[in-house]
Amino acid sequence: MSKISIRNAVKKYGDTTVIPDLSLEIGDGELFTLLGPSGCGKTTLLRMIAGFNSIEGGDIHFNDTRINDIDPSKRNIGMVFQNYAIFPHLSVRDNVSFGLKNRKTDKQKLKEETDKYLNLMQIMQYADRMPNQLSGGQQQRIALARALVITPDVLLMDEPLSNLDAKLRLEMRSVIRHTQKSVGITTVYVTHDQEEAMAISDKIAVMKDGVVQHIGTPRDIYQRPENVFVATFIGRTNIVPAQTVRGAVCFSDGYQEKIPALEGIEDQPVLCSIRPEEFVICKSGTEGIRGKVKEFTYLGLNTHYYIDTDEGTVEIIEESSIEDELKEGQTVLLKVKKEKINVFDQSGSVNLVRSGAYEKQQ
Ligand SMILES: Nc1ncnc2c1ncn2[C@@H]1O[C@H](COP(=O)(O)OP(=O)(O)OP(=O)(O)O)[C@@H](O)[C@H]1O
Ligand SMILES: [Mg+2]
Numbered sequence: 001m002s003k004i005s006i007r008n009a010v011k012k013y014g015d016t017t018v019i020p021d022l023s024l025e026i027g028d029g030e031l032f033t034l035l036g037p038s039g040c041g042k043t044t045l046l047r048m049i050a051g052f053n054s055i056e057g058g059d060i061h062f063n064d065t066r067i068n069d070i071d072p073s074k075r076n077i078g079m080v081f082q083n084y085a086i087f088p089h090l091s092v093r094d095n096v097s098f099g100l101k102n103r104k105t106d107k108q109k110l111k112e113e114t115d116k117y118l119n120l121m122q123i124m125q126y127a128d129r130m131p132n133q134l135s136g137g138q139q140q141r142i143a144l145a146r147a148l149v150i151t152p153d154v155l156l157m158d159e160p161l162s163n164l165d166a167k168l169r170l171e172m173r174s175v176i177r178h179t180q181k182s183v184g185i186t187t188v189y190v191t192h193d194q195e196e197a198m199a200i201s202d203k204i205a206v207m208k209d210g211v212v213q214h215i216g217t218p219r220d221i222y223q224r225p226e227n228v229f230v231a232t233f234i235g236r237t238n239i240v241p242a243q244t245v246r247g248a249v250c251f252s253d254g255y256q257e258k259i260p261a262l263e264g265i266e267d268q269p270v271l272c273s274i275r276p277e278e279f280v281i282c283k284s285g286t287e288g289i290r291g292k293v294k295e296f297t298y299l300g301l302n303t304h305y306y307i308d309t310d311e312g313t314v315e316i317i318e319e320s321s322i323e324d325e326l327k328e329g330q331t332v333l334l335k336v337k338k339e340k341i342n343v344f345d346q347s348g349s350v351n352l353v354r355s356g357a358y359e360k361q362q
Contacts, residue, residue, distance in 0.1 A: 001028050001153060001184065002028065002063050002153040002154050002186050003025065003026060003027055003030075003062075004032075004049065004060070004061070004062055004154065004188070005025050005026075005061040006022060006024050006026075006045075006049075007023050007059045007061075008022070008023055008057060008058035009021075009022045009023070009045070009048060009055060009058035009059070010055070010056040010057030010058055011041070011044050011045070011048060011053065011055065011056055012056045018041050018044050019045060019210040020210055020211065021057075021058070021211075022058070022210065022211070022212055023058075023212075024205055024215060026188065027186075027202075027203075029184045029185065030186055030187070030202045031177070031180050031181075031187045031189060031200060031201055031202045031203075032187065032188050032201065032202065032203050032204075032205070033188075033189045033190070033197045033200070033203070033205070034046065034188065034189070034190045035192065035194060035197040035204050035206050035207065036206055036213075036233075037192060037208065037233070038192060040207045040209060040210065041209075041210040042158075042190040042192070042207060043158055043190060044210075046158055046188060046190050048060065049077075049154070049156060049188060050072055050075070050077055050079060050156055051067070051070065051071065051072030051075050051077075052072055055068050062075070062153060062154065075153075075154070076150075076153045076154070077152050077153065077154045077155070078146075078147030078148055078150060078152035078156070078185075079147055079155075079156045079157070079158075080140070080144055080147050080155070080158070081143070081158050081159075081160065082158060082159040082163055085143065086131050086139060086142050086143055086146065087131070088130070088131055089130075090130075090131075091128055091129065091130055092126050092127050092128070092129055092130075092131065092134070092142055093114060093118065093128065095131065095142050096114050096117055096118055096145045096146050096149055097110055097113075097149065098146060099146065099149055099150035100114065100149055103150065116149075117145040117146075117148055117149045118145060120145070120148075120179060120183075121142070121144055121145040121175070121179070122141065123141050123142060123145065126138060135168075136164050136168065137164055137168040137171065137172055140160060140161070140163075140164065140172060141172075144160075144175075144176070144179065148179070148183060148185070152185065153185075153186065154185070154186050154187070154188065155180070155185045155186070155187040155188070156187075156188050157176070157187065157188070157190065159192070160172075160176070161193075162191075173196060173199055173200055176189075176200060177199075180200075189201065194233065194235070197218070198218040198234070199218075201217075201218055202217070203217055204216065204217075204218060204221055206221060206230050206233060206234065208229055208233075213227060213229055213230050214230045221234050222234055222235055224342065224351060224354050225273065225351060226351055226354065227344065227348055227349045227350065227351065228271060228273065228348030228349075229348070231273040231342060231344075232273075235275060236275065236276055237273045237274065238273070238274045238275070238276070238279075238314040239272070239273055239348075240271070240272045240309075240312075240314065241269065241270070241271055241272075241311060242269075242270050242271075242343075243268070243269050243270065244262055244265060244266075244267050244268055244270055245267050247259065247263040247264070248262070249262070249270065249272060249338075249341075249343055251272075251289050251311075252289065252309075252310045253288070253289055253290050253310070255287055255333075255335070257336060257338040258338070259338055259341075259343065259353065261352070261353045261354075262343060262352055262353065265352055268345065268346065270344060270345060270346060270352065271343075271345075271346065271348055272341055272342065272343050272344075273342040273343075274336055274341045275340070275341075276304075276316050276317040277318075278337045279314065279316045279318075279334050279335070279337075280318075280334070280335045280336070280337065281305065281307070281316060281318060281326065281332050281333075282332060282333040282334070282335060283326070283330075283332060285333050286333075287335065288332075288333025288334050288335045289309050289311070289334040289335075290309065290310070290332075290333060290334075291309040291314070291331070291332050291333070291334050292307065292330070293305060293306075293307055293326050293327065293329060293330045294306040294307060294308045294328070296325065296328070298320060300320065301319065301320060302317050302318065302319055302320055303320045304316075305318070305326070307332065309334065314334070316334070342354075
């Protein structure tokens, strides 16, 4: 098992710098996810850890060993890719035992270990089949068993579920999560699917243009995103301009809410990130952002509203009420759940609420 430290890593392809200066620490046994839009450098970073990409600056350590110049085959890593990359001409059993054979493991141990991972991944009943006689999900289980059988120090996975249909993706998510925890292996997982990242990760690094924007637990990243990019990339949100005045956020229409974490912060124009569930729709009263119901969709448990305000249309999700619904065109007042919303400086790069009360509660 290993912890991984990446310090000031640089990646260039020719004259193009794809990763300018990246540092992060991955704890022993952690499932750590690299998440970000297409082209942000996730695969590039994973390949640097694996040793398939050169490193133009900085250091990567597994525990205390600097691995920059160690051959990929000597790094003791397991890898699982999007396209399974299992051998079509080998049976399921021979695919799984491949790494052990390569290591000249004795026959008895080879059988024991192969059986262990065939059982763990619940593919023992297919052991003698060829890969093309199996479904995508089953093939991905072979790939995972094959990666784990050599007891690697680090498991690297690049979008392992993206070739599977939606139902299988959900199932395989929990297979990966449970397997990773039961084996206790340090894992770096790449995806651009934020829900998948939230569901399986201990920690997530959100990346953009080769730069880490935020490293945190799924909860931290959702509830207190570092900047507007992270707030909009993870889950859904409404960005509403406002102004701070003596620790209160003032919206258009004079509606304001005092936010303890903003106390002492200079008055300034700000951007508020208000998630659909962080609004409260009021049919009457005198305080709130004035709005008009544009449209709504009843979804059983929740109702999904689009409401026009002076600052644009906002998206709101509320638990459906048993009584009458709002009507299209109806005037409403919108309040915010002040303990939940996030407030950024005008450039969207600093979360003014993050250094406040919330973190002290953690
Ligand atoms: N071999 C290469 N030569 C030159 N540029 C490359 C090479 N590989 C990747 N790039 C560039 O580096 C950037 C990062 O690519 P990378 O494959 O790491 O993105 P990614 O985050 O994995 O994206 P995706 O979600 O689409 O897989 C992209 O702009 C890509 O075009
Ligand atoms: Mg990629």
